[in-house]
Amino acid sequence: MKVSVIVFPGSNCDSDCWHVMRDVMKCDVSYVWHKDHDLKNPDLVILPGGFSYGDYLRCGAIARFSPVMKEVVEYARRDGNVLGICNGFQILLEAGLLPGAMLPNRSLKFVCKHVWLRTENTGSTFTNRLKNGQVLRIPIAHGEGNYTASPDTLKELQDQNRIVFRYSSESGQVADEFNPNGAAEHIAGIMNEKGNVLGMMPHPERASEDILGSDDGRAIWESLLSCHSRESGNPATFSHR
Amino acid sequence: MKTFNAKINVTLKKSVLDPQGKTILEALHSLGFQDASDVRAGKHFELTLNANNEIDAQNRVKEMCDKLLVNPVIEQYEISIS
Known part of the structure; x- marks a missing residue:
């Protein structure tokens, strides 16, 4: 599987993504600088974490006008x-x-800790190796992860099964006390209508190796690899844990 | 072409909770300003631009707001041109 990691000025999880995709998942990985226009024909594009453009104006507001984003949107x-x-x-x-x-986190604090996520959709390219309701332990690190949308949009996300992960307890209970940032509907990750674009606040690349305290994030990479293998007609080659 | 000054006030929409405003209000209350309520934090931009007339300037700044300065999902804005 070919993976392109986009690098914006201020990205700081690009190397982590690159390392996990290359060294752990054995993928063919490239960096793509934000001023480039060639995505290098990938099977997956990763927009990594960090503070692109210093989070000036609004988080992500300036990065979205980076030259490479035109190609990412078309892709x-x-x-x-x-x-x-x-x-x-x-x-x-x-x-x-x-x-x-x-919006800024409800606490107004930058929150950096491991959280529990309940998997809400297991039919997607990103989650087909997960079981319905499976709980993952993956870290978050953000000041603005308080997801909000209009009531209509939230209903649409729910009705179309596009809420992929919710913050939960270790046993998968969803409640306010397990919501680290105040996100509407406890949303930690959502996808688009076609299911090929996933956005999530937690960092699966920081939870892909035992030595880092959790390798629960691997299931996302394995799901992508499994889809890719099916499409390319080659059996998946990743090892079972 | 004339030079205009634009001032833009950006605030969160009424329907959007404002964690910052809420915390500022709590601080005001703890300082004894019990009469304060409904604090909303926002952003303020000032810029100069060249335009043929005030209407053109207004339209141009509106474009800037819609394209970059404001996120219409959560924010609203007011422009004043002088």
């Missing part, structure tokens, strides 16, 4: 798989590839 429209993590999710919202917006 997504052609059904290419795009994963936005944290700041990458914020950029997808600003670019209009996903609906809604982010």
Whole structure:
């Protein structure tokens, strides 16, 4: 599987994504600088976390006008798989590839900790290796992850099964006390209508190796690899844990 | 072409909760300003631009707001040109 990691000025999870995709998942990975126009023909584009353009104006608001975003938007429209993590999710919202917006966390504090996520949709390219309701332990690190959208949009997301992850307890209970930022409907990740664009605040690339305390994030990469193998006619080659 | 000054006030829509405004209100209350309520935090931009007339300037700044300065999902804005 070919993966392109987009690098904006201020991205700081680009190396983590690159490392996990290359060294852990054995993919063919390239960096794409935000001023480039060639996505390098990938099977997956990752918009990594960080503080693109210093989070000036609004998180992701300036990055969405980076030259490469024109290609990313076209790639997504052609059904290419795009994963936005944290700041990458914020950029997808600003670019209009996903609906809604982010507000500052309810606590107004930057929250950096492991959280539990309940998987709400297991039919997607990103989650087909997960079980319905499966709970993942993945870290978050953000100041603005308080997802908001109009009541109509929230209903649409729910009705179309596009809420992919919700913040939960370890046992999968969804309640206010397990919501780290105040996000509407406890939303941690959503996808677009066609299911090829996923935005999520938690960082699966920081939870893909045992040594980092959790490798629950691997299930997302394995889902993508499994879809890719099916499409390319080759059996999936990743090892079982 | 004339030079105009534009002032733009951006606020969160009424329907959007404002965590910052809420915290500022709590601080005001703890300082004894019990008479304060409904604090909303916002943003303010000032810029100069060249345009043929005030209407053109107004339209141009509106374009800037719609394209970049304001996120219509959560924010609303007011422009004043002088």
